[in-house]
Amino acid sequence: MRSLLALTILGFVVLLSSCRNDFETVPNTGQLEFSRDTVFLDTVFTNIGSSTYNLKVYNRGDEDINIPTVRLGQGESSLYRLNVDGIPGKTFEDIVIRAKDSIFVFVETTIDIAEFSATATQFLYTDQIEFDSGGNQQDVELVTLVQDAVFLFPERDADGVVETLNLGTDADGEPILIEGFILEDEELTFTNEKPYVIYGYAAVNAGDVLTVNPGARVHFHANSGILVANTASMIVNGAPSSDPVALENEVIFEGDRLEPSFSDVPGQWGAIWLTQGSTGHTFTNTTIKNATVGILMDSNDGSSSPTLNLNNVQIYNSSNVGLLARTGFVDGQNVVINNAGQSALALTFGGRYNFRHCTFVNYWNDSFRSFPAVQLDNIFVVSETEIQTTDLIEANFNNCIIYGNENIELGLLGSDEAAFNFSFTNTLLRFNDTQGVFDENPLYDFSNTARYNNLVVNEDPLFKAPFENELNIPDESGANGLDTSGTPIVPFDILNVARTAPFDAGAYACAVIPDDD
Structure with missing residues (x-):
């Protein structure tokens, strides 16, 4: 019994000693190591909070250390916010880092540029995180x-x-409401003086024209976009992108998250919505990226001229569809669409369409995709028991590329209740029907020259980097020289490079593609 008591007391002493040593620390000696010496918080818009960035602080020594103070250099007046080892604030005391261990410091900011200059459109805001003081102080810069x-x-x-x-109203007679507002007269011209950030849907009222000048940058918050009403118009006047001086004159529509990690994230905002009855739309030298639907076009204006003209337009990373037109009237040249969760181009419920030297491809890899890159139909499914049809008066694709990372990249769904007219000329198509599913479907009879004239099937276009939206093609491309007519239908490619005979399919003329390294 006496031996058992002695062992118990000894065990308690050992345990107490062990616990006490675990909480003993030595003062910091200024030998901390950091995962980076400067934390660059990527560009932010004034009054919009940044993403949260992290810094890792290492204790490489064999003893637990105590850092007396960790603080922002500007103290409580700093516009940065910290979270040190799970505790939010701007000044911290007695921060312990165990031996051979580390802690995280998280940094974020929200800044009002008006507090610093009434005229500046951008500036650098800086501060430091100070670890300890005096001779042991170590700083990490914040920019x-x-x-x-x-x-x-x-x-x-x-x-x-x-x-x-x-x-x-919806089918039950209930109003359909979305957060948004009507642009005032003084807001109907977007310039390149400052970027635009839109919350909700900015509506162009009936009879008004929204003009977007060269070099304008338009950013959308989540669930936001532009809505063009009946009899209203949208004119986007970007400048050619091959001229080094004019590179900044392209018009870009994208989300309001400026961090590089968001540069190619689909579905960050809604759509540019050209509603039924809107008219006279023109998009020139324009990039639309990271939307749910890049351009959504409802119907056409009923005139003999295209309701939507597209010239040198790129649409990337749409979570649903790049260009979705219902009974539209669209004319496009040098149009590039890639990376969409469904189709890059969906021309539904009939309409009229003419495309020349366009690249419609889909290399979506964020999830399973069940739709082809290009979809044509003349029907509208109202319900399980009701299907409406409208004439597809024409859908002409000349000198185009239709391709992607699926075997079947063209979908045709035509009802005999309405016209279904289409043609593909000097076009490269991916259509690898390994199971013979479409062998008996006359819509896919590629020997029918009334619909398919000089169609090249399943030749690799050899895009530079299609998953990164780099769709330049080399001389070895399957799209090289498909048009031998001798007369260019679009004299310059999307980079403003003159096309020479024989003419290549797609928006880009074949060229030597240099290695990135």
């Missing part, structure tokens, strides 16, 4: 580029109710 912008957003009343747009 943020802040950009001013024109903010357009719906009003909010005294009760907090956000302004909405009424889109009509």
Whole structure:
């Protein structure tokens, strides 16, 4: 019994000693190591919070250390915010890092550029994280580029109710409302002086024209976009992108997250919505990226001229469809669409379409894709028991590339209840029907020259980097020289390079592609 008591006391002493040593620390000696010596918080718009960035702080020594202070150099007045080892704040005391261990420091910011300059459109905001003081002090720099912008957003009343747009009624007679606002007369011209940041849907009222000047940058918050009403128009006047001086004159529509990690994330915003009855739309030298639907076109204006003209337009990373037109009237040349969760190009419920030297491909790899790169139909499914049809008056593809990372990249669904007219000329197509599913379908009879004239099937276009939206093609491409007519239908390619005979299919003329390294 006496031996058992002695062992118990000894065990308790050993345990107490072990616990006490575990919490003993030595003062910091200024030998901390950091995962980076400067934390660059990527460009942010004024008054929009940044992403959260992390810094790892290492104790490489054999003893636990205590850092008396960790603080922002500007103290409580700093516009940065920290979280040190799970604790938010701007000044911290007695931070312990165990031997051979590390802690995380998280950094974020929100900055109002107006507090620093009434005229500046961008500037660098800096501070430091100071670890310890005196001779042991070590600093990590914080740097943020802040950009001013024109903010357009719906009003909010005294009760907090956000302004909405009424889109009509649903099948039950209930109003269809979305957060949005009507652009005032003084807001109908977007310039390149400052970027635009849009919250909700910015609507172009009936009879008005939204003009977007060369070099304009338009950014959308989540669930936002542009809506063009009946009899209204949208004119986008970008400049050619091959001229080094004019590189900044392309017009870009994208999300409002400026961090590089968001540069190719699909579905960050809604759509550019050209509603039924809107008219006279032109997009020139324009890039639309990271939307749900890049351009959504409802119907056409009923005139003998295209309702939508596209010239040198790129649409990338749409979570649903790049260009979705229902009974549209579209004319396009040098159009490039890639990476869509469904189809790059969907021309549905009939209409009229003419495309020349376009590249419609889909290398979507974010999830399973069940739709082809290009989809044509003349039907509209109202319900399980009702299907409506409208004439596909024409859908002409000349000198185009239709390709992707699936075997079947062209979908044709035509009802005999309405016209279904289409043609592909000097076009490269991926259509690898390994199971013979479409062997008996006359719509896919590639020997029918009334519909397919000089169609090249399953030859690799050899795009430079299609998953990164780099769709340049080399001389070895299967799209090389498909048009031997001797007369260019579009004299310059999307890079403003003169086309020479024989002419290549797609928006890019064949060229030597240099290695990135």
